[in-house]
Amino acid sequence: MTLPQRVVFAPDASPQAVAEQVSALGANRVMLIASEREATLADPIAAELPMALRHDEVVMHVPAEVAERARLAAAQSRADVLVTVGGGSTTGLGKAVALTTGLPIIAVPTTYAGSEATNVWGLTDGRTKNTGADERALPRSVVYDAALLTSLPAAMSVASGLNALAHCVDSMWGPQTDPIDQALATEGIRALAAGLRAVSCEGSSIDGIEQTLYGAYLGAVAFASAQSGMHHKICHVLGGMFNLPHAQTHAVVLPHVLKFNLPNAPNAATRIATALGANRADAGLAELYAVLDAPKALKEYGMPEDGIAEAVPAIRAAIPDNNPTPITEENITALLHAAWEGAPS
CATH class of the missing domain: 3.40.50.1970 (Rossmann fold)
Incomplete structure (x- = not known):
């Protein structure tokens, strides 16, 4: 849709x-x-x-x-x-x-x-x-x-662009996703990866900004149709509960959700890897994050460690039932600990 x-x-x-x-x-x-x-x-x-x-x-x-x-x-x-x-x-x-x-x-x-x-x-x-x-x-x-x-600070450009990338990734397994959503999201990932690389090198690059805007638009259109998946449910709970900065929270959580769902989402894994020009989706995202010097840890943005246990019940209740990897208290807790600490994903 x-x-x-x-x-x-x-x-x-x-x-x-x-x-x-x-x-x-x-x-x-x-x-x-x-x-x-x-x-x-x-x-x-x-x-x-x-x-x-x-x-x-x-x-x-x-x-x-x-x-x-x-x-x-x-x-x-x-x-x-x-x-x-x-x-x-x-x-x-x-x-x-x-x-x-x-x-x-x-x-x-x-x-x-x-x-x-x-x-x-x-x-x-x-x-x-x-x-x-x-x-x-x-x-x-x-x-x-x-x-x-053109005057958007580099760090904010990166965080905001990765928030847009999260729209694309979540659209791969959102509760109402379909092949058109996934096609739009795939092209959005490709455009965002290219655009963000350009913007990170030259923040005033009109071509780079327009490429990133194009990718962000495609991701948002796909997301509006597929609706909120695991990633966004986690970030909405954390953002509201602890008043965390929106874009940075999404940027930190994304690699951990990707790693969590990839083993049970082979079609998404192939699409994301292809869009990132990588053999594996998680490796491609890690390489992009390294180039962009992306946000790494929720603790750097004000989330308390004891907030993990508080957030888990609300997150479990919010994540759609058809998420590729089944949700348990233990695996969500482990994911949040990794995102809080900034552990490699």
């Missing part, structure tokens, strides 16, 4: 491209969502739009109270369209507003999060991150402007 939206690649031309998408929707009161950190990138876009409100309260994992304040702001401003400029947290906040207001979203990504290409939403209530899928959360349009990512 693929989802209906317009995708525009507009290198160094996002202000005009976004204005065209707003006009195509017949909208004339824009609520632009962008954090203070993204203000400089959002300013030229805002200058071309019929603005009703700029909203900058963006918080990782979209806490429910933050979403409520944004919804109130949208209602008070009488906005008729949402424009999000930023990474996954920004897009996620736009989705939270759209869920209750029905307002259309035009997403302008500044990372490789991929949220812009899915109908998946996430809200955190206390220490629990809840997710779901809803057609109102799917942006009507996505504007990819590679120029907006």
